[in-house]
Amino acid sequence: MRISQLSAESGVAIPTIKFYLREGLLPQGEQTSATRAEYDQSHLRRLRLIRALLEVGRLPVAVIRKIIEAVEDEGTDIHGMLGTAHYALSPAPEPVPDDEDWRSAREIVDHLVADLDWHRVHPDAPTRDELAQTLVTLKHLGMPATRDDLLPYARAADTLVKEHDIRKIPLDGPRDTTVEALVICQVLYGKAFDALRRLAQESESARHFSTRPPADCAAAPEKGPSDEE
Amino acid sequence: MRISQLSAESGVAIPTIKFYLREGLLPQGEQTSATRAEYDQSHLRRLRLIRALLEVGRLPVAVIRKIIEAVEDEGTDIHGMLGTAHYALSPAPEPVPDDEDWRSAREIVDHLVADLDWHRVHPDAPTRDELAQTLVTLKHLGMPATRDDLLPYARAADTLVKEHDIRKIPLDGPRDTTVEALVICQVLYGKAFDALRRLAQESESARHFSTRPPADCAAAPEKGPSDEE
Numbered sequence: 460m461r462i463s464q465l466s467a468e469s470g471v472a473i474p475t476i477k478f479y480l481r482e483g484l485l486p487q488g489e490q491t492s493a494t495r496a497e498y499d500q501s502h503l504r505r506l507r508l509i510r511a512l513l514e515v516g517r518l519p520v521a522v523i524r525k526i527i528e529a530v531e532d533e534g535t536d537i538h539g540m541l542g543t544a545h546y547a548l549s550p551a552p553e554p555v556p557d558d559e560d561w562r563s564a565r566e567i568v569d570h571l572v573a574d575l576d577w578h579r580v581h582p583d584a585p586t587r588d589e590l591a592q593t594l595v596t597l598k599h600l601g602m603p604a605t606r607d608d609l610l611p612y613a614r615a616a617d618t619l620v621k622e623h624d625i626r627k628i629p630l631d632g633p634r635d636t637t638v639e640a641l642v643i644c645q646v647l648y649g650k651a652f653d654a655l656r657r658l659a660q661e662s663e664s665a666r667h668f669s670t671r672p673p674a675d676c677a678a679a680p681e682k683g684p685s686d687e688e
Numbered sequence: 689m690r691i692s693q694l695s696a697e698s699g700v701a702i703p704t705i706k707f708y709l710r711e712g713l714l715p716q717g718e719q720t721s722a723t724r725a726e727y728d729q730s731h732l733r734r735l736r737l738i739r740a741l742l743e744v745g746r747l748p749v750a751v752i753r754k755i756i757e758a759v760e761d762e763g764t765d766i767h768g769m770l771g772t773a774h775y776a777l778s779p780a781p782e783p784v785p786d787d788e789d790w791r792s793a794r795e796i797v798d799h800l801v802a803d804l805d806w807h808r809v810h811p812d813a814p815t816r817d818e819l820a821q822t823l824v825t826l827k828h829l830g831m832p833a834t835r836d837d838l839l840p841y842a843r844a845a846d847t848l849v850k851e852h853d854i855r856k857i858p859l860d861g862p863r864d865t866t867v868e869a870l871v872i873c874q875v876l877y878g879k880a881f882d883a884l885r886r887l888a889q890e891s892e893s894a895r896h897f898s899t900r901p902p903a904d905c906a907a908a909p910e911k912g913p914s915d916e917e
Contacts, residue, residue, distance in 0.1 A: 511829065537897035542890065549886060572887060579894035580887050590883040593876055600740065602872050603856060611852050612877065613884045615844045620888035623840050625896065627832060643831050645889065647822055648841065652885075653878055654819040655842045657778060658801060658809050659849035660874065661771065665808035667854065668766035 462488070465498040469506040476506070482520060484509055484527055504635040511639045512544075515646045522547045530634045537630075537637065544638050548645055552585040553592050564594035567606045574610065575617050624648060691717070694727040698735040705735070711749060713738055713756055733864040740868045741773075744875045751776045759863045766859075766866065773867050777874055781814040782821050793823035796835045803839065804846050853877060 466473045479485035485505050488496030508530070512523045529535045529543040555561060568591045572580055580587070597604035627644045629636055695702045708714035714734050717725030737759070741752045758764045758772040784790060797820045801809055809816070826833035856873045858865055 515825070515829070536899040538893050538899070541893050541897065545886065545890060545893070571884075572891075575888070575891075577887055577891035579898070580890045584887070584890060586883050586886045586890065590880060590887070593880045593883065596744070597872070597876050597880075600744070600872050600876075602869065602876070608852075609880065609884070612848060612881050613888075615848055616881060616884040616888045619841060619844055620885060620892050623837075624885075624889060625892050630896070640831065643826070643829050645886070647826050647829075647831070649882055649885065651819060651822045651826075651838065652841050652845060652881075654815050654822065655800075655838070655845040656849060656853075656878065656881075657774065657815045657874070658806055658813070658819070659804070659842075659845045660853060661774060661809045661813060661815065662801075662804075662806035663849050663854050664767050664770050664774070667859070668770065669808070670765040670767075 460498050462496065462498065465502055465506070469503055469510075471506050471510070479506070479509060482524065484520070484523060486531075501633070501635070504633055504639075508635045508639040508642075511642045516544075516548050516642050518547055526638065530638055537634070540634060540638060541628075541641050544641055545645070546585060548642065549586060550589060552588050555588055555592075556595075560595050560598060561591060564591040564598070564604070567591070567594060567604075567609065570606055571609055571613050574606075575613050577617075619652075689727050691725065691727065694731055694735070698732055698739075700735050700739070708735070708738060711753065713749070713752060715760075730862070730864070733862055733868075737864045737868040737871075740871045745773075745777050745871045747776055755867065759867055766863070769863060769867060770857075770870050773870055774874070775814060777871065778815060779818060781817050784817055784821075785824075789824050789827060790820060793820040793827070793833070796820070796823060796833075796838070799835055800838055800842050803835075804842050806846075848881075 460468070462473055462476060465471075466476055469476075471479075476485065480487060485502060488498040488502065490496050505527075508527075509523060512518050512526060518526075526544050526547060529540045532540075535543075565587065568587050572578065572587070594604045594609075624644055627648075628640045689697070691702055691705060694700075695705055698705075700708075705714065709716060714731060717727040717731065719725050734756075737756075738752060741747050741755060747755075755773050755776060758769045761769075764772075794816065797816050801807065801816070823833045823838075853873055856877075857869045
């Protein structure tokens with residue numbers, strides 16, 4: 460297809476497509492004359508991936524380029540390719556302090572990883588440090604942050620990922636599509652879970668603490684009563 | 689105690705304490721002479737709450753003032769008070785589009801809320817719209833977003849909140865302390881769960897997709913192999 464059709468089918472404006480071509484994010488089409496190039500389904504898939512990385516992952520172009528290099532390098536196995544996207548989507552790790560609290564938090568994390576049989580997680584995965592940092596903050600604020608406190612959360616995460624997240628990633632398709640699904644699944648199912656947890660919290664809070672009847676127990680005090688749908 | 693001791697015990701600098709006094713976030717101490725005021729444990733608790741809202745919740749001062757008004761208004765029950773903090777910590781809801789996709793996503797959310805017996809959640813809770821918006825985005829990107837897809841995530845959230853989150857909120861203490869625990873629990877346990885989910889994902893990805901032996905299956909391709917601890 461011509462660039463105009465690629466734009467129509469992908470919903471990406473022609474100047475933006477040309478920018479991706481210049482940046483090397485989108486492979487050049489097949490040159491059919493001095494001024495014309497032909498594009499195919501692989502270009503459409505790549506535009507979908509770029510859109511997911513930009514709009515869902517909110518990643519900068521330099522990081523997107525790195526992920527696309529891993530997608531294009533057939534020598535990088537699927538785990539390595541997914542890992543590049545995976546780490547790029549994680550919050551930047553904070554500097555690791557050299558103190559006793561941090562070391563003991565990091566030990567809790569390593570024990571949890573062993574408890575859950577996650578021994579394939581890289582020993583230097585920044586996610587380990589990130590979790591240890593959160594445990595240190597919890598402890599400094601006087602909140603429970605032991606291995607036992609974390610274990611039920613770790614078990615729930617393990618079950619959701621093994622039984623549900625992983626099934627949403629197509630394994631036998633093109634590499635672009637696999638990474639696109641990982642990004643969408645990690646970011647959007649993460650957002651969905653967070654919203655579900657807040658709904659459950661509002662429900663529990665109303666059940667335990669509200670002194671008003673259910674239809675009126677708005678958590679938002681500025682809102683008037685309204686009927687259940 | 690004098691303001692200097694309040695500063696020493698709370699770790700909050702005197703000019704910052706004076707700013708909170710001027711802003712009405714911290715109640716005035718008891719004036720013992722023209723230039724001296726006495727502070728007590730309630731001021732220490734309030735400073736802890738302000739710190740949690742600022743540093744953990746990353747909320748602006750105007751929002752913190754609203755939460756503190758709910759804490760100070762004994763006519764607001766605990767559910768209403770927690771709800772004020774709860775909604776303030778949620779992402780700002782996006783404008784609700786008037787289209788078929790959005791209506792059917794919102795219906796899925798309302799059904800889920802009923803399935804989980806969360807009927808005490810306010811019918812106009814912004815969290816419902818927020819979740820519906822995420823479902824619309826998933827659907828537009830071609831990812832699964834039906835009630836059945838969401839149900840296991842909702843059940844996991846329900847169990848974690850009922851059996852664990854809620855126990856971390858002290859019920860019989862001062863109102864400041866209850867809100868402080870809610871903020872810390874919601875934000876930091878949310879962060880911890882997100883990190884745990886990413887650890888589980890890395891582990892599953894390595895199990896299914898890595899072509900290298902475990903000790904070497906770094907998700908980060910730029911990192912060399914290293915021994916398990």
